[in-house]
Amino acid sequence: MTIAFMWAEARDHLIGANGHLPWHLPADLQHFKQTTLNQIVVMGRKTYAGMGKPLPGRTNIVLSQQVDYPVAPGVILLNNVAAVLDYASAHPQQETIIIGGAQIFALFKEYVTRLYVTEIDATFSGDTYMPALDWSAFKRVAFQAGEIDTKNKYPYSFATYQRRDE
Ligand SMILES: NC(=O)c1ccc[n+]([C@@H]2O[C@H](COP(=O)([O-])OP(=O)(O)OC[C@H]3O[C@@H](n4cnc5c(N)ncnc54)[C@H](OP(=O)(O)O)[C@@H]3O)[C@@H](O)[C@H]2O)c1
Structure with missing residues (x-):
């Protein structure tokens, strides 16, 4: 069973603004889609509400304390x-990817073995930040600089980290 995190963060670990992403970066959305397609995505109720609809082609799990949400x-x-x-271990052929937000990342910190992070080298205003992780427990296994163009205006990169003891 693999539990992964996937997120995009700007400077100061910013990930959200008023229930949505603070930036427009279609190349990251494409990368997110490629990585999560056919897998299990787990999101907090606020992130789900912000998206408004499930992500197609993936098993969508929403976490809420409301039993009738x-x-x-x-x-x-x-x-x-x-x-x-339990759901993740019953579906080991799929990767279980925690896709946020901040509250949900915090809940799974001790279980995560893989990190997919997009770093955006720009400053935005917002209200939600990635919780601190113990980066010394992970090693970087992939890195790709993003291409800047008219639709993707900020410097950004995609990296993958793997827990060292896995
Ligand atoms: N940049 C990125 O990669 C990225 C990724 C995802 C989200 N975001 C952004 O992050 C923001 C949302 O993050 P957030 O931290 O405010 O909210 P969130 O993590 O998406 O959702 C929080 C909700 O999760 C549920 N929850 C929390 N702890 C729980 C527990 N122990 N058991 C069961 N359910 C639990 C609660 O739902 P109930 O209140 O219903 O009980 C809580 O209100 C948005 O701005 C979104 O756009 C950014």
Whole structure:
């Protein structure tokens, strides 16, 4: 079973603004789609509400403490971390990718073995920040600088880290 995190952060570890992403970076959305397609994505109720609809082609799990929170058909509502870990271990052929937000990343810090991070070298205003991680426990296994163009205006890069003891 692999539990991964996937997120994009700007300077100061900013990840969110008013329920949404602070930036427009379509190359990152494309990378996110490629990495998560056919996998299990796990998101907090606020991130799900901000997206407004499930991510197609993926098993969508929404985490909420509300047992009757309404989700779209096909979306799996779970109420605690243990239920997500049980689902992940019952589906080992798929990667379980935690896609945020900040509250949900904090809950899975001790279980995560792989990190997919997009670093955006720019400053935005916002209100939600990536929780601190123990980076010494991870080694970088992939890195790619992003191409800047008219639609992707900020310097950015994609990196993958793997837990050293895995
Ligand atoms: N840049 C990125 O890569 C990225 C990725 C994802 C999200 N974001 C941004 O992050 C922001 C949202 O993050 P957030 O931290 O405010 O919210 P969040 O993590 O998306 O969702 C928080 C909700 O998760 C549920 N929850 C929290 N702890 C729980 C537990 N122990 N058991 C069960 N459910 C639990 C609660 O739902 P209930 O209140 O319903 O109980 C809580 O309100 C948005 O701006 C979004 O756009 C950015």
